[in-house]
Amino acid sequence: ELFSELADVKKDDVVFDNCCGTGGFLISAMKKMVEDTKEDSKEIEKIKKERLIGIEQNPNMFALGCANMILRGDGKANVYRGDCFEVTPIIKQKYKCTIGFLNPPYSQKGEGLNELEYVLNCLDGLEKNSICIAIVPMSCAINKDSIKKRILEKHRLEAVMSMPDELFYPIGIITCIMVFRAGVSHNENIESWFGYWKDDGFVKTKHNGRVDKNLKWNEIKKSWLDMFRNKKEIVEFCVKQKVGWEDEWCAE
Secondary structure, three states, X not given: OHHHHHOOOOOOOOEEEOOOOOOHHHHHHHHHXXXXXXXXXXXHHHHHHHXXXXXXXXXXXXXXXXXXXXXXXXXXXXXXXXXXXXXXXXXXXXXXXXXXXXOOOOXXXXXXXXXXXXXXXXXXXXXXXXXXXXXXXOHHHHOOOHXXXXXXXXXXXXXXXXXXOOOOOOOOOOEEEEEEEOOOOOOOOOOEEXXXXXXXXXXXXXXXXXXXXXXXXHHHHHHHHHHHHOOOOEOOOEEEEOOOOOOOOOOO
8 A cells, every 4th residue: 555655556557566476566556546536437447457467477376366356356357477577578568557566576595586686677567757666675775786787777766765674574574665767767966765664653463463553554654655755854764865876775
């Protein structure tokens, strides 16, 4: 839901998730797009049939994703099973995707593809000036990896938000959200925006993981979105900075 609000998803958008898993991002986008139609049944049908595009390689996840989409209103029409590095060029030719969302597979101890390879793949599937939002391990933001250089040659880093340390509790991985502008090469003379979003108000519980027990999330989310949309600079929360591929992309 936060991704859909960060991207300000509208009914006419075409949303692409190249690592769609069980379809969480597409379902959230579909919900926001349907709300934007003001109950126009023809537009709702178009959204479900034409404007939600996904790729998933794992057969079990693919089946779960399709089932999820059916249960929540059936937007499964354009969910493809396959390798995103092979399928994305086909998506690019067939659809004019305007928003990209992804939570790529996280490589363990250097094994497998760098998470940013999936981000670049998603960006390359989007129309020029589209927004791509990804949640990745913080190591992607702070390492001097040439994949960062390859991304910035074609796409602009708009923002990076450092997320709560225990966001994926009980899995101990620290993450950040990255926001890119597709098809517009990065300019190191233009500032990117960095948010320090470490406290989302959620607390750990014994059996249910992290929950909004004290009902703080809505107010916190509202303040986060205000910071992001207006590119504010607030001490201890957000800052603007010019960066290149060799820099650490994080507020810290």
